[in-house]
Amino acid sequence: MAFLSTEVPGDERATLLAFVESQRGALRETLEGLTAEQAASRPTVSELSLSGLVKHAAEVEYNWLRMAQQRPNDRLRSAGDYQDGFRLSDEESIGEVLAFWDRVKAELITFIEGVPSLDDTFPLPDAPWFPKDTKVSMRWLLLHLVEEYARHAGHADIIRETVDGTKAMG
Template sequence: MAQISEEVLGDERATLLKFVEAQRVAIREALDGVSAEQAASRPSASELSLSGLVKHVSEAEHNWLRLAQQRPNERFTGPESWADGFRLVEGETIESVLAFWDGVRAELEEFVASAGSLDETFPLPPAPWFPENGKVSVRWLLLHLVEEFARHAGHADVIRESIDGRKAMG
């Protein structure tokens, strides 16, 4: 959970990054003490697994970062591999995905710190779910990541509780 602290009091940029990080931590903590097999299991009615969720959120953060930077996503291999974004594939491990996510985290924080303003915008790609010629701000990006990660932290809680009964809060 995001902690209230003197260092972010009144600093919107730092506060938003703190909330993003709190949700990252919640997802990562769901992996504590589980085996690779347990992390890949799908013990609930959902098709989601803990390892798949971690991969998905790391890829989602990376994709949004590349959109904000207005750079191509070098990891995007096309819509046909969409399902692979929710499971580890050959050569991937939980550790490698977490290391990738650590790099994305550092790059995002550097990008946000270098933005002149949270009001700076970047264009959304053409897609049926985005408005034509749509733009969003760096602030919107951070709030979207909080929303995305919080949703998946809840999924991770349910999956973890289904694996071994461990609850995130108690």
């Protein structure tokens, strides 16, 4: 796994996008060489699987992108189907989830590159876990994605090592 490209970007926007990509890539790499059954397995006491973590990460990125764009999210989950975001349905494949995430990634990059400033803000939704009437910046969004993916990449490392002994950091 490469930490960043061989060329380190000099500006903040590109640097933050590079860190998001680094963590995104770390999570995606945990699927390499596995069968669909291995990727869907839950070999620890957790309910998490590698394919489920990747699906969750793709949907989380899409949700944050739609919030930042202030557009509706056609994949928004209710409390009743929240857990479905952590496992592939019978109609879904890892390839389809990764292709969806690639489209989300491209849209996020285009969006972030097009915003006038990383200081531009968008409102957080009305939810018990967010302060009421709060706005966050595009910078905050990118840092949040780094945090989200780093957390789940750690989960994925443990799951992958449990599945077949493969260690992310060698």
